[in-house]
Amino acid sequence: xxxxKPRRSREPGLGWAGxxxxxxxxxxxxxxxxxxxxxxxxPARPVLDAQSLCPVDGPQGITVVLVDTSDDLPETTRRxxxxxxxxxxxxxPPYHKLDIKGCSTSPASKxxxxxxxxxxxxxxx
Numbered sequence: 001x002x003x004x005k006p007r008r009s010r011e012p013g014l015g016w017a018g019x020x021x022x023x024x025x026x027x028x029x030x031x032x033x034x035x036x037x038x039x040x041x042x043p044a045r046p047v048l049d050a051q052s053l054c055p056v057d058g059p060q061g062i063t064v065v066l067v068d069t070s071d072d073l074p075e076t077t078r079r080x081x082x083x084x085x086x087x088x089x090x091x092x093p094p095y096h097k098l099d100i101k102g103c104s105t106s107p108a109s110k111x112x113x114x115x116x117x118x119x120x121x122x123x124x125x
Contacts, residue, residue: 046095054114059097063088069102 014022046055065088067081085100092098100111 048114052097052112052114054097055095059095059114061093061096062099063092063096064099064101066101066103 046057048054049056065085073081089098095114097112097114
């Protein structure tokens with residue numbers, strides 16, 4: 001039985017398979033370039049203070065909440081205040097400081113934290 005001769009391409013050059021491979025290679029190089037651009041152009045994350053979780057060079061903004069604690073709050077009002085605080089915490093921009101103070105005998109802050117970290121469970125308001 002005679003062996004067949006290998007089939008040769010009729011036209012010299014890359015052909016459709018070579019052209020497709022070249023296009024995929026160019027697409028991969030362009031994608032890698034775009035990823036490198038976004039990686040190196042992204043702003044650096046600031047160094048955070050361990051106590052307040054704010055940037056060491058200061059927060060980018062401050063939100064202060066004053067809560068009148070001279071009288072006990074009814075349960076429904078307390079739940080509403082906690083819901084409003086939860087909404088405020090979730091919408092706080094990154095690296096902004098949240099300061100919650102009670103307006104009673106001591107003006108000391110109850111909670112002072114920066115986002116993006118969650119604020120721990122608060123003492124009863």
